[in-house]
Amino acid sequence: MPEQPPAVNTYRYYYFGGGALKQMWQSIVNVIGGFFGTDQNDIDETTGLSVYEKNLVRSSWEQAMKNKKKFSVDIFMRLFTQDPPSQDLFDQLRGIPLDELAANRKMKAHAFRVAASLNTLVEGLDDIEVLIEMLNNVARTHFSHQVTKQHYDLLGKVLMEAFEDELKDKFNQRTKDAWLKAYGVMEKVMLGEYIELAKTANKSIPDSDKHRAGSSDVCKVTGLSTVEKDHIRKSWAALMKNKNENATLLIVNLFKMSEGAQDVFPKFKGKNPDELKKSIGVRSHGLRVLAALNSVVENLDDIECLVDMLQHIAHSHHPRGTSRKHFEDLGGVVIATFEEALGKKFTDDAKNAWAKAYGVILGVIKSEYENIEGNANEEKAEDAELAKEEAQTNGEVAKEAEAQKEGTEE
Template sequence: MDTIELVEESFAKLPDGKKFAELFYQRISEHSPHLMPLFANTSMTKMADKLLAALTAMVAALHDPEKLQNMLGPLGQRHLSYGVLESHYSIVGQTLLQTFEEELGEEWTDDYAAAWSEVYSNAAQIMQEGAAKAKAQNQSTTETVKKPIKTGALAWLYSLPVPKLLILWLALSVVVLEIAAIYGVPNWTRLLSACSLVLLIMTMLRGNNDAEKAGILECWKTIDSSHGVKTSRARQIAMERLNEKKCAMNRLDLAEVCLIKISLDGSDLSDSNLSGADLTESSLAGANFTKARLDKALLVSVYAPQVDMSFVTLAKANLSSSNLEKGSFLFCNMKGANLSGANLQGANLTGVLMDKNTYLSGADLRGAIIDDSMLDQAYTIGMIRPDGSVVTEV
């Protein structure tokens, strides 16, 4: 009997698949409690259902390598966003075999164990390759090109209402005529025409400015009308346009909305409610979230160097694999937050609140400012300390 047949046969012998999956997570909690923060926001019942479904699909796809690859690669990418590290795969594999042995009892054989070990090793490799690919993609970022800001006399002219601009045009026309009459400037009509042309252009620009203001108003209307709607592409575009125009978006109610891959570099979202919002893979460099609510939010793989999250509630939020370099997290509530694999180099974490469910495995805190006593409360195996040393298993 070959490996696939052994796996299929042993899997079919499970008396109760759901009970098996629930027992698996029970054994994880008993033998590897440090992994439990990964499941903080999900019930064990749902996790058991997902495990059973994944195992069933995997066993069914063993005869089709391409199908197996297409299924497990994306699964590895999703697990990366949950905060799963390479070191966790071996723990899961051992627990899986132990659970099989416990459930099947005397029917569990060495051949079954060898077959499942081979299949799981292959599956874990595919998932890790998928995770590595996703991580490489997340690390590639693009620079935002800032538009020039109008300053000085041009900004003053640009801000004038049309009636005043016309009065200015008439006044300048009179001045040019007087100069031409007194000094006999040749071709004074050309000078007047040139002056008129310039002011006409400014009038047109002013008209464009009015249109721009109307566009900004429409953006706000779009955001207001989408209140209570979880996914709105129009809202996302409106927010990006407002940010391009340097409009503050503080105090917005965006609880549980989907803003995946939104670009809000340098935005002002202070005092906003983003509880449970999904900002996965968004660009938030230099954004201001001061005093905002981001509890249970998904901030997986975000690009947010120099972000300001001072006094922010990040309880049970997922910031795994995110670039938070040199960010400010003064007195931030990080209880139950998943920061595995996050780049926190040079970040200011003064006064942050953490607990045993704060997950910092694989995070890079080199040069960060944080009280060691607070780190002692979090799970930090595999974390790089501010001094550059790596936390290892005791």
């Protein structure tokens, strides 16, 4: 007979065993929970959701996520079908015909990211402080993209439709009501943050009739205005339309413009420009650089995340011998690549915005290099001190042993 799980793990064994067992066990827990201090009718004072309603939200979400790819894409297909202008809020999706969207890789990637965010929110229903902070962060990201209350309202509507289509009879009225209440809480928190953001920026809450390029508020950390961020995002979207070719162009320009940069990569060392242009390895590395820059562009409004990513880049490149000079040169390389790839479409405004943004990038990376090297020097000093103490201790032990030996001989 196979080894049975110990009694202490019985709950985990059945609850996480999957399928019918898991659903049956959850039903039992819901029924008898009150006897053990978990009243299914207990109401969360902040969200207004009962334990029972939270369970309905979680279980229906879990069922929908069994077909995550179809479900998440379906939400956005419904959104763009019912409100075509909303597609233009997403630079990477702008201009793509509706009948091509469902199969579009960028569309799928964005839908999966939104599903992942919703999954985190569902998981955080019992941790109110974390839930509110996550929702506020979503609001801060979407505020600058002119996502309005009307967009949130429509998203809630198509989300319910997607649930009904995916779960059929399992998405009953009780479950739908629980979701409407949960989504209403989420929307209320985000719109509350919109009001605070509007006060800070000294402007009104985003309205669908306004365009974000008209704002000139400046980020106190990066020094970038909303208009400058707009120039960065639009020029970046244009560059990424021909991503593979421009990935190669970026690395070829780097090796041409930054002395010694090519030698940092053993597999590219000694290759001439024609060989580099044909190299799959060059294109692959260029795509990784573009992916890193893409994350920077996407997080221009999330300063903590932006700084963390740049510090990670510093830590990954410092051990490889990538110098400060190489990063300095990369700024000029990026500008040159834009100019070569986009021509007159890369305007002076866009160029100046990128120069300012790269100055921020460079500042964070240089600062982290100093921290890395400072810590390394401290560790060397500590190692040297420990070695010195060890040598002294060994010397004292040797002297003591010698003295004992001489005493024994006498």
